[in-house]
Amino acid sequence: MKLLPIKTKPARDMLAISPATNLALNILMLICVALTLAPFYVIVIASVTSEASLIQNGYRLWPEEFSLSAYTYLFTEGSIILIAYKNTIISTLAGTVLTLVLVMLYAYPLSRNNFRFSTFFTFFAFFTMLFGGGLVSYYMVMRQILHIQNTMWALFLPSSFSAFWVFVLRTYIKTNVPEELIEAARIDGASEWRTLFQIVIPLSVPGLATVALFSAIGIWNNFFNVLLLVDKVELYNLQYTIYSTLNNIRFLLQNADKMQGLVNLSELPTQTFRMAMAVVTIGPIVLAYPFFQRYFIRGLTIGAIKG
Amino acid sequence: MSDIAVGTSKPVSKPKPRWTTDVIYCNLSYLMMVLPGATWLIFFAYLPMPGIIMAFKDYRLQKPPEDYWIQNRFIYSLIESPWVGWDNFQYLILPTNLNNTILFVRNTVFYNLMFMVVGLVFSIALAVIIYELTNRFLAKLYHSIFFLPFFISWVVVAYVVYALANQTGIINTILSSWSMEPIEIYKEKTYWPYIFLFANLWKYTGNGSILYLAIITGIDRQLYEAAAIDGANKWQQFWNITFPQLIPTIVLLQILAVGRIFASDFDLFYALPAGSVMLRDVSTTIDVYVFNMLRSTVPLGYPAAVSLVQSVIGFVLILVTNYVVRKTRPDLALF
Secondary structure: OOOOOOOOOOOOOOOOHHHHHHHHHHHHHHHHHHHHHHHHHHHHHHHOOOOHHHHHHHHEOOOOOEOOHHHHHHOOOOOHHHHHHHHHHHHHHHHHHHHHHHHHHHHHHHHOOOOOHHHHHHHHHHHHHHHHOOOOHHHHHHHOOOOOOOOOHHHHHHHOHHHHHHHOOOOHHHHHHOOHHHHHHOOOOOHHHHHHHHHHHHOOHHHHHHHHHHHHHHHOOOOHHHHHHHOOOOHHOHHHHHHHHHHHHHHHHHOOOOOOOOOOHHHHHHHHHHHHHHHHHHHHHHHHHHHHHHHHHHHHOOOOOOO | OOOOOOOOOOOOOHHHOOOHHHHHHHHHHHHHHHHHHHHHHHHHOOHHHHHHHHHEEOOOOOOOOOOOOOOHHHHHHHHOOOOOOHHHHHHHOOHHOOOOOOOOHHHHHHHHHHHHHHHHHHHHHHHHHHHHHHHHHHHHHHHHHHHHHHHHHHHHHHHHHHHHHHOHHHHHHHHHOOOOOOOOOOOOOHHHHHHHHHHHHHHHHHHHHHHHHHHHOOOHHHHHHHHHHHOOOOHHHHHHHHHHHHHHHHHHHHHHHOOOOOOOOHHHHHHHHOOOOHHHHHHEEEEEHHOHHHHHHHHOHHHHHHHHHHHHHHHHHHHHHHHHHHHHHHHOOOO
């Protein structure tokens, strides 16, 4: 018989909470976790319920009858969702790349002490965080001067730069890229551009990843600019597509009595179909979440270093 | 999250080098780098700014005559529309509109204050609990789950509200199985402040606690040990050690929040009620009001006036709060 090593119980940390408190807090946290995940559960369950049972029994915590027909319908005939998916993916990719380029190029000079106009450009960006022209003139400028309404640009260009991310990245460069390294590169004769691409960018990857992540999520979830600037169905992104569907249906159902004969309710997208739309809208985010969440935490704390 | 350093770096004590060829070349490179971002700022942030004068004009979009120096409808109309002084602002306080204006301003401020106070308490409580849990793996897992909602758009949340609370939604199914009256959430105003509060907590608490958790983790454990030896319980330790360390961050985040007190999360208030007219009184904040006016047939001067008041108050508030903080705790000031 092999002797098991004797486990000596380590002296309990004097600061640790008592096992009873720990249990109570764990239970509390589990309840909170359940509340946090409940919304996801609700729409996923509704989307895999068969339409007939949803109409007959209403929404349930557990489906009476499973069915995946909403999803098969979504990806075969549901062309609006496929178009919306395509628009969302294109705009997210283009917008993220653009954000990275714009923010990095703006942040690096601001992090350098030998940039003579640093004060001016810092203020130039910072002022936009304090004051804006307001929605009405923004709307008019977008539509009457820049003419980006009803183009793919409207889905990402207005949200592809932000003074806030410039300052976060500037702080990141200042604290993580050693000044000596940049000086050494200069003494070796590297141009500013070469220093940026060969030294600063490789060392700023975690900061850039955070900016990319937030930018991508922001554009994926972009609703307001589409509401404001896009009137064509073929340019709707996912968020706006599912918003307009929900809105139309809620309106029609609530006023169904007044519109007898005007609309055929059975022709509306089915309830399960709509819930499946919501699920595929958040699907990629939820699936990618375990991989990007560490960048997310870092992103929220890198800006906290005052430099 | 917003604890960013914006102030420019202090001028170095040594005199600046003269404009030698190297310095000029180097600065030219920097200017080229800044150019794309600066262009974006000009088009998307600065170009709309002169438009604030619409608030003082009887603005009508017109086609410029052939010989006008600039052939752009917006700019032409902006310059040539007649000045009306404060008329657009007076429209908002006409007896017929005054109640609405007050209501929408009150909604905005009330929701913001509610989110600020409740969000602060919940975020700090969550950070402390996560820190105290003995099992680190579970603590991390919980925390990861709590900030997942941050990435979910309000439009999807609107679907959740619908699935939970429409006529055949889960809540009504449960209520009817207990033979209780069903609730009609899209017709009944009283539920909505709670829905907004709960949705807001759901989305932002995990995210709000991250910064506090980072600070608590950084506090020297010896402080707590000394306090524990002196007989301080957890509650006393929190108020005397943890809380004072959190104050700088709390102050900074609240300054930013106060600066935004007249702004609101448009998507939240616009998407969740799914366009139900009966909820207008509880779901219309200033931003939604401006948007609705923009989409209606009222002259554009009115929403522009509301927008201007909102921008100016936000601007003044952030300057004032920052000034107060700089006078009392200069280390915490934003700029």
